[in-house]
Amino acid sequence: MRVFSSDDLDRTLDFPTLIVELAEAMRGGFIAPHRHHHPIGRAGEPQATHLLMPAWTESASRAGLYLGVKVVNVFPGNAARALPTVTGLYVLQSGRTGETLAAIDGTRLTHWRTAAASALAARHLTRADSKRLLIVGAGALAPFMARAHASVRRYNEVAVWNHRPEGARRLAMSLADAGLNAKPTEDLEAAVSEADVISCATLATEPLIAGQWLRPGQHLDLVGAFNVSMREADDEALRRAHIFIDTDAALTEGGDVAAGILGGVIDRSAVIANLPALCRGAPGRRTPDEITLFKSVGAAIEDLAAAILVWRKSGGAEP
Structure with a gap:
């Protein structure tokens, strides 16, 4: 062995x-x-x-x-x-x-495969001309998320937000050392409005991303919130987005999508496809202006x- x-x-x-x-x-x-x-x-x-x-x-x-x-x-x-x-x-x-x-x-x-799964989904769900990436959270998974997303799209800018600003500063410096144009930010609402792709990897128990902040054409990647008592995006984000998941476990496990279904905010029919279906040819992003959301619970x-x-x-x- x-x-x-x-x-x-x-x-x-x-x-x-x-x-x-x-x-x-x-x-x-x-x-x-x-x-x-x-x-x-x-x-x-x-x-x-x-x-x-x-x-x-x-x-x-x-x-x-x-x-x-x-x-x-x-x-x-x-x-x-x-x-x-x-x-x-x-x-x-x-x-x-x-x-x-x-x-x-x-x-x-887990770090490697979680980030790779989100990047794989991003191939199907992000606009090809995406230029600005926002990383929400600065934990151990965050640098892998940034590098994985940067492997499938050419980002001119990578913003990093964390509930503790010093964590965002440290991560941004590390990503900059790795060759990404990364900078910390303390204004989450402004950073969301400016981003093309928003990737969240946090342990938040209350929503960080407000649906009213989102604009047409964005992609929201949610990999934290591993149980139904946790949330990274609010109900309005679920209502506005075209939703995709990694596997059908995300219908009943994890926060955000499963929590939205459990609370009656969205119906299961709001989930368009899972990652296996996307990889087998199911349509992903259909128009430049739609808001896409990918929820990962791990597979x-x-x-x-x-x-x-x-x-x-x-x-x-x-x-």
Whole structure:
């Protein structure tokens, strides 16, 4: 069994290749049953969440025979401990014999595949002439979101907003060092109005993005709000946008879309398509002026595809 650290993944993966692999996995050959989602109460701090996300490839899959599972813990209280909120481990196994091939840093794998999935959706949902990207949030996932989006569109400007301005300044400096024209902002409303693409990766429990701020032609990417008590965009944003999701789990899990359906703000029919359907040819953006919204709750198919890519690019043989 091989072990892959976060540094190993950063050396091995790149967004253009990973996005292609995710698109291929979404077209078929991968199976992911409903994930296990367990709340864990902890006195005196926010509720934690324990997730198990299994997936495997079918016999006819072009990817080969693999299976795997990601174990994820989300502990919001870790922010007060200066520890990561999300930690995880991915176990990749042979789909032929069941033997364990690799243990992979699940937190970093999640960063890469989450950002790549949003960028894949952006290929279908953003205007080709998008020039201004806004990153909302400055946590561990945020730099991956910026780099992934920048791999599918040529952005002249990248604005960064965070509820703590010093976090936005640090992220903007890091992105600038990586070659992006990134600058921090403290005026979220103005930044939203100026952006072509808005990507949110936060732990917000109240909406940050107001629907009345949105203008025709924008794309709103929502990857935070992992349970129905959390929100990144308000009801008006849901009403105004043409909505797309990563998988059908987003209809019942996570904030924003699932919360909107649960609260009667929108009906399930308001969701136009999921990411697999987009990758199989379903229409995405139809007009230059429509507002598109993509809600991601994470998919085990994405984890497995990313893990297989790590294994192969590191010289691992097909089982």
